[in-house]
Amino acid sequence: MTDTSAHAAGTAQQITGAAAGSLVARGLTKTFPLSRNAFGRPTSRLRAVDGVDLDVTAGTTVGVVGESGSGKTTLGRLVSLLERPDSGSIVLDGRDVTRLRGKGLTALRPRLQVVFQDPFGSLDPTKSIAHAVAEPLLVHGRIRRSQMPAAAEELVARVGLDPALARRYPEQLSGGQRQRVCIARALALEPWLLVADEPTSALDLSTRSEILNLLLELQQDTGQSILLISHDFATVQHLAHRVAVMYLGRIVEEGPTEEVVGDPLHPYTRALLSAVPVPDPVVQRTRRRIVLHGETPNPANPPTGCRFRTRCGAATPSCAQIDPMPAEVRPGHRVACLLHSDAGTPVSAAAPD
Amino acid sequence: MNATHEPLLAVDGLTIDLTGPGGQPGLVQDVSFEVHAGESVALIGESGCGKTMTAMAVLGLLPAGFRVAGGSIRFQGRDLLACPERELRSVRGAAIGAVFQEPMSSLDPTMRVGDQIAEARRLHLGEARKVALRRARELLDRVGIPNAEKRLAAYPHELSGGMQQRVMIASAIACDPQLVLADEPTTALDVTIQAEILELLRDLRREQGIAVLLVTHDLGVVADFCDRVVAMYAGAVVERSDVDRLFGRPAHPYTRALLDAIPQNGRPRTVLPVIRGRVPAAGQFPTGCRFEPRCAHGGHERCLQPQHEAVLPDGRATRCARVADGDLVLAEGGAR
Numbered sequence: 279m280t281d282t283s284a285h286a287a288g289t290a291q292q293i294t295g296a297a298a299g300s301l302v303a304r305g306l307t308k309t310f311p312l313s314r315n316a317f318g319r320p321t322s323r324l325r326a327v328d329g330v331d332l333d334v335t336a337g338t339t340v341g342v343v344g345e346s347g348s349g350k351t352t353l354g355r356l357v358s359l360l361e362r363p364d365s366g367s368i369v370l371d372g373r374d375v376t377r378l379r380g381k382g383l384t385a386l387r388p389r390l391q392v393v394f395q396d397p398f399g400s401l402d403p404t405k406s407i408a409h410a411v412a413e414p415l416l417v418h419g420r421i422r423r424s425q426m427p428a429a430a431e432e433l434v435a436r437v438g439l440d441p442a443l444a445r446r447y448p449e450q451l452s453g454g455q456r457q458r459v460c461i462a463r464a465l466a467l468e469p470w471l472l473v474a475d476e477p478t479s480a481l482d483l484s485t486r487s488e489i490l491n492l493l494l495e496l497q498q499d500t501g502q503s504i505l506l507i508s509h510d511f512a513t514v515q516h517l518a519h520r521v522a523v524m525y526l527g528r529i530v531e532e533g534p535t536e537e538v539v540g541d542p543l544h545p546y547t548r549a550l551l552s553a554v555p556v557p558d559p560v561v562q563r564t565r566r567r568i569v570l571h572g573e574t575p576n577p578a579n580p581p582t583g584c585r586f587r588t589r590c591g592a593a594t595p596s597c598a599q600i601d602p603m604p605a606e607v608r609p610g611h612r613v614a615c616l617l618h619s620d621a622g623t624p625v626s627a628a629a630p631d
Numbered sequence: 632m633n634a635t636h637e638p639l640l641a642v643d644g645l646t647i648d649l650t651g652p653g654g655q656p657g658l659v660q661d662v663s664f665e666v667h668a669g670e671s672v673a674l675i676g677e678s679g680c681g682k683t684m685t686a687m688a689v690l691g692l693l694p695a696g697f698r699v700a701g702g703s704i705r706f707q708g709r710d711l712l713a714c715p716e717r718e719l720r721s722v723r724g725a726a727i728g729a730v731f732q733e734p735m736s737s738l739d740p741t742m743r744v745g746d747q748i749a750e751a752r753r754l755h756l757g758e759a760r761k762v763a764l765r766r767a768r769e770l771l772d773r774v775g776i777p778n779a780e781k782r783l784a785a786y787p788h789e790l791s792g793g794m795q796q797r798v799m800i801a802s803a804i805a806c807d808p809q810l811v812l813a814d815e816p817t818t819a820l821d822v823t824i825q826a827e828i829l830e831l832l833r834d835l836r837r838e839q840g841i842a843v844l845l846v847t848h849d850l851g852v853v854a855d856f857c858d859r860v861v862a863m864y865a866g867a868v869v870e871r872s873d874v875d876r877l878f879g880r881p882a883h884p885y886t887r888a889l890l891d892a893i894p895q896n897g898r899p900r901t902v903l904p905v906i907r908g909r910v911p912a913a914g915q916f917p918t919g920c921r922f923e924p925r926c927a928h929g930g931h932e933r934c935l936q937p938q939h940e941a942v943l944p945d946g947r948a949t950r951c952a953r954v955a956d957g958d959l960v961l962a963e964g965g966a967r
Contacts, residue, residue: 482848
């Protein structure tokens with residue numbers, strides 16, 4: 279847990295120990311074409327993730343928060359190798375997996391599993407729960423077809439569901455039960471890294487706490503790393519050891535959760551946190567929301583320099599001229615803002631977007 | 632609050648049945664609550680608790696197969712359930728505006744934003760298109776949409792989610808309603824947009840005295856926005872209280888359990904209390920207290936009797952017989 283600060287300096291790339299599930303991502307960039315000309319060449323592009331560095335220490339949870347369009351889901355897809363980055367590297371347990379293909383990639387897949395937001399859309403309605411959770415084991419040749427029912431019951435029991443549910447179909451289950459099934463399926467292959475994209479957003483309050491308990495308990499038992507992508511602050515705050523805040527494809531602030539939540543440094547993080555209502559009317563009445571000007575800029579055409587400057591209350595003329603880089607302003611706490619560090623690249627020197 | 636005045640909306644003993652084969656009586660059972668002018672009331676509970684069904688009944692928009700079997704819904708002293716459809720139409724969309732969760736599925740994708748807002752005024756007030764469009768422009772200004780003149784001609788898909796929700800609100804308030812019924816209006820939105828939408832609704836309350844009935848499962852939104860809370864469980868109201876007392880001194884084990892399930896700020900990575908089991912399916916409600924099988928204080932013989940709403944001396948209403956006569960004292964405070 280404590281070696282995260284060593285990585286955070288951005289230079290140290292060595293991997294500590296033999297712990298499984300440590301992730302080091304450097305300079306991840308992913309661009310999507312928005313439109314193409316008659317020859318199929320992209321004419322405009324959207325840079326969904328733009329030069330992101332991210333570390334997940336083995337056995338810990340890192341939360342990624344941000345609004346829609348901030349690139350957090352794309353980051354999750356890059357890290358889980360569902361999407362190939364345009365540039366940058368992903369190192370999993372000391373091994374560069376960025377350009378892995380074919381058999382090498384297939385062999386790695388079991389190590390990286392994903393849980394998606396919508397438990398309704400990610401289960402095949404025509405397949406039983408047993409099939410859904412045990413299929414990964416079959417596909418990767420861990421079990422024979424005859425062993426599926428037994429394996430399924432064990433997995434279903436592991437996520438706290440009645441093993442008898444394995445014989446049912448997705449439509450017969452509640453949202454919380456389905457999300458447990460998705461988690462059971464992701465855990466079937468004993469992944470090192472679990473990427474959970476909004477695992478609680480579609481759930482009720484009481485069901486949410488069940489899923490939070492489950493994720494906590496599973497991590498304590500098996501020690502896998504979790505990359506938790508969510509716009510729900512309560513979820514991230516409760517589970518994550520560290521949190522990264524994204525805005526328009528960049529990480530603007532990253533650090534230990536209680537530090538980022540308790541004393542946010544980046545103006546965007548402050549504004550975002552001030553907008554989350556506290557479930558206590560007496561406290562909520564005393565809070566002041568930091569109002570952001572205008573709307574989120576078009577991600578295809580982000581502002582020059584600091585991307586947040588168009589909405590920032592503390593912006594200065596130099597914010598348009600210098601593109602701030604994340605810099606360590608406290609041990610293990612990085613912020614990309616000129617208020618806190620003058621690290622950055624002059625706009626004229628930066629490659630034109 | 633202003634109990635001396637006649638309430639704007641008074642729902643009394645509302646009961647909704649599902650008719651037809653496989654029908655279920657009492658999906659929503661004996662629901663009573665009031666909304667006074669200018670006030671903001673939250674309707675909370677887990678999914679499947681009947682919040683949306685209750686709201687739809689107020690609008691007279693129950694889906695096919697659902698039928699109001701009893702009770703009354705009085706709006707400005709007029710019983711909406713006894714109203715002929717024609718008269719109801721003059722209330723719904725005019726005196727009561729509605730905002731739903733998914734703006735994209737409530738707005739007509741083939742219709743320009745301006746015409747959609749103007750439609751309400753043309754239908755209810757018989758205004759000419761030109762006049763109504765001018766008013767629509769003012770409304771877009773009112774709900775904080777920049778370049779209102781230009782946006783009148785936009786189609787819903789050309790707007791962001793937050794802007795679409797503002798358009799929904801603009802059309803809900805187009806005919807100067809006394810009440811806006813908002814069903815999870817911010818659930819699909821980012822927190823910063825949510826805060827802006829709540830701010831807008833707050834302004835409308837303050838400046839135009841519009842009352843808001845807010846259906847939500849987000850207790851943060853309730854704490855931020857509402858004066859009073861109606862908590863529902865399995866089709867019945869389990870507690871009615873003002874917002875401070877609901878969060879400080881809940882009067883029903885279900886609301887207590889909901890508050891306990893909120894992750895606490897200072898205690899990350901600890902196991903959260905959960906409500907065991909799940910909401911019973913409609914038709915499988917226990918005959919006694921509907922929450923009893925999941926209640927931390929269940930198993931008492933009085934829990935097996937049907938529960939009735941009791942009003943406590945301080946004005947809170949609870950549907951727990953044990954809390955009502957002081958046999959059960961629930962923990963106080965937001966956190967435990």
